[in-house]
Amino acid sequence: MSRPTPPLAPVRSLRRALPFWISLGLVPLAWLGAALGGWVLALLPLCAWALVTVLDGVLGENPGQPDPATPEADLFWYRLITLIWLPLQAGTIYGLIWYLSHGADLGRGEALALFFGVGVLSGTVGLVYAHELMHQKNRLERWLADLLLASVLYAHFRSEHLLVHHLWVGTPRDAVTARYNEGFHRYFWRVLRDCPGSAWRAERALLARAGRPVWHRRNPFWRYGALQGAALALAYLCGGWAGVGLFVFQGVVAVWLLELTNYVEHYGLTREHLGAGRYEPVAPRHSWNSAQMASNWLLINLQRHSDHHVRPDRRFPLLQTYALEAAPQLPLGYPAMTTLAMIPPLWRRRMNPRVRAWRRQFYPHVADWAPYNRGTNPMPGRAD
Template identity: 35%
Template sequence: MKPLKKFGFLWSYSLLAVIVGSYYLGGPAWTFAGCVYTYGVLPLLDAAFGKDRANVAREDYERVVEDCYFDVLVYSFVYLQYGLLVWGCWMLVFDPMTLKQQVGLMFSIGIFSGTIINIAHELGHRSSRIAQVHAKLALLSVSYMHFLIEHNRGHHVHVATPLDTATARKNQSLYAFWWQTLIGGYCSAWRIEKGLLKKAGHQVWSRQNEMLWFVILPVLLCVVFTTGFSLAAGYIVWIVTVFFVAQCLIGILLLESVNYIEHYGIIRREIAPGKYERVNPLHSWNASQYISNLVLFQLQRHSDHHAYAARPDQVLRHFDESPQLPFGYPLMILMAMLPPLWFRLMNPRLAAWKAKAYSSEEIFKTLRQFA
């Protein structure tokens, strides 16, 4: 990996810098800066810098994977997330703001909370105990801890099939998809956890059931924030409770919006009743816009991630053969919020993907280069 790209991953801190820096430089009037930066500035930077189709060379793979620089970046975000939540609470309680300014701060921090789920996503695919603990801490901050169960054992197993609640169907709007994935994903996590408990010989209603803890712990965290700042202020500060819930909701909906654009309409071929072809890099939408990939730790190279889930983010690859999104995630999310525009943009691309016929020999040749 070239040094320019390696240190370019420091751009992942840019949203945090914009949220906090703009507040101190411009005051409460700049609380919407995080929103403007994410959905206004980043798409412009993507257009200016173009796409990054370069992949880490095979001979450099182990060196890049073992470089602790990337671990420091990823793990630091978990602590920065909690620091930002405390800072946000402090500003809302002790710094005079209008209602509009309060809403702006909640939305900006909520967007950052959406990116912390991406960090949890990366850490949740690692097997080490320290990575798993940090993934749970990250998800605790946004009250979405069941994601760890459903994503790894549900979504990655059933992706691009009718069984996956995180795969959007053709002509399904983003708003209909939210209901599908929020309810379906939670129910799926419960089914998976019940199966694991039964296999281990534990009762569903026991302390071994992680789904129970995934409800209790976020509530306790909200109570701790509200109680702590209420004691500091000398009165009950309900704004802290509202802020905690709001940033959770915004972060969760942002994450599920990403799921929507990553898998819209793509279904694997059914090779036998209820059995689908193996997941490969042709089964997820891919985007290699340079700047937004740096900000999102290459999450947009999603095709490679689903084919090889254990591959760390810094070595995820771009493949021209994967179905390509026309823009990076920030702009695609805005377009998804306007269903007629989204369908007009994506349905022809989806039809082109479906029409692309591969013989078994061509598939073999294609997948062999992905290995």
Template identity: 50%
Template sequence: MSRTWSEKSIYLALPFWCSLALIPLVWGAAIWGGMAFFLVFLATWLLFPFLDLIFGLNLENENTDKDLSSLFWYKLLLLCWPTLQFFTIFGLIYYACSSEFSKLESIGLFLAVGAISGIVGINYSHELMHNSGRIERRLSDFLLGMVLYSHFRSEHLLVHHRYVGTPRDGVTAKYDESFYEFLFRVIPTCLASAFNAEIQKLKRKNLRWYDFKNPFYLYLFLQLSFAALAYALGGSWGIILFFWQAFVAVFHLELVNYIEHYGLTRKYLGNGKYEHTKPHHSWNAAQKATNWLLINLQRHSDHHYNPNR
């Protein structure tokens, strides 16, 4: 018997919900203690690449004219995640700081937490920021605030997509640039470029940089609020764990950024102009399983060619 379209949309979306399995996994690691936090890395770094060998590639391009209602189950996943991540990060801060956890165990556990908030959380925030809805944008800010990287939204939308593959895009890794050179270059430069991009956006509206329409007020409020909550739940050690998971999350984000455009540049046409962004200006990967976890982030050429797809 053939499936209805609603049943088919659930069936197609279901594999992408695999990320939810990481939540009970990291809570289990907290309960078991010791080296159990490695289970998260076994899942994200080893299990999914192994599943890629089994499930192979997906080389099909989705129909862009489909009814938006067919995306309900994909969107629901994005809307559910921020709450799950919030209670996981701060629940585990309280648990680690109020139990008999050793400092070393806590560091290991929040290494795993940071991997989840980076691999899944920042990735989902990226998907949400490309939505035009106000709720989706705020949820993106909510997720980025939890990893102290709120400016990523401004940098990504106003700088990266416009200047990818050019010297003005700090996120395009240079040929022969090592990852660690890239990492410690991109963290400060992207903060500065994001702030400058928002200033220029305000100037076009005849507004000053300190106008309350500058989203950096919201970014700062969210980050300070989350840091204060971490301190309230776990004291000085709680805030150390919070900052640690944020660094690990950003590390994972920038590792992906490093790979996605490494050594690729757009041709300079003169008069400050570059050729249009084309599929060959991004590195792609079509492995099914890891794209389920990363909600097709690895199909990056299409994302830059049509950011709102």
């Protein structure tokens, strides 16, 4: 068994936080593409995926373990990037809609390519930051998360993620857990179909436990609808119906990237069914991890996903990494793995042997995996 890496000293300086600010470099690329068009429009997605993957190969992995007892005050420069992102993203989305509707010299195809890049910005950065913010107790941060989610028309994700996914990850009750041998394209449509209703039922049950009707003002779906309606109205004011179309398009791209990431994070990993609808507690082994350095900078340590599920409220600079003995590891960072997931035969060839090895490592006593593969409960009272 590998020796644990000694904890790092508490991180205090802007210098140490700066690598996590690399997302800022994507914003001027969007505006540069709008100004110049042509091949420049490819720079943003290429930097977010290809360049980061190359940097992962050059820089390697980061096994460092930050001190989880680091005071909140020492995390200021880490938190700040997530706090300032909303105006940067909103200014980019609506500013570019206005720019295109007021005489920008871009063709229709170039406009779509530009807003594909904007969707990469919203999905790769904005939704990752929203995920970090929604897990915090601070009211401002949770509002920022709601606004970022509304900017891609996926506001229900907060309810689904907090009230369903974190409780039921690795079980049939969690639509976001990708099943063994399930291709991404089938998974994507299943998630789009099932998750809004799952989020609604979770909020309805929460209200019922408090003795409130579903139409009560505390139902967050009222807020979700209002914020998304306002986001669409602003797109119309900036660019008319063409502006609304571009806004929706970047939202679709962002959601596609979010669900690609969700697909990778838990593919084929299941919690053991203990009988009578009960499952083992969530453990580090129920999430795929990647210690690649550059992609963890861009995704603010989202790839340290096992620790996130063990401690959902732990801020991203303090997330721990795990050795192979405790949690499964991906061969590459999320940008490369999500690209691979778009080609199901290649994905299965790379990942199915890893899932089977995970099963042998952690559940050697389970003889029949067929119910888990189908996303159903084994027979009550049986461990397999």
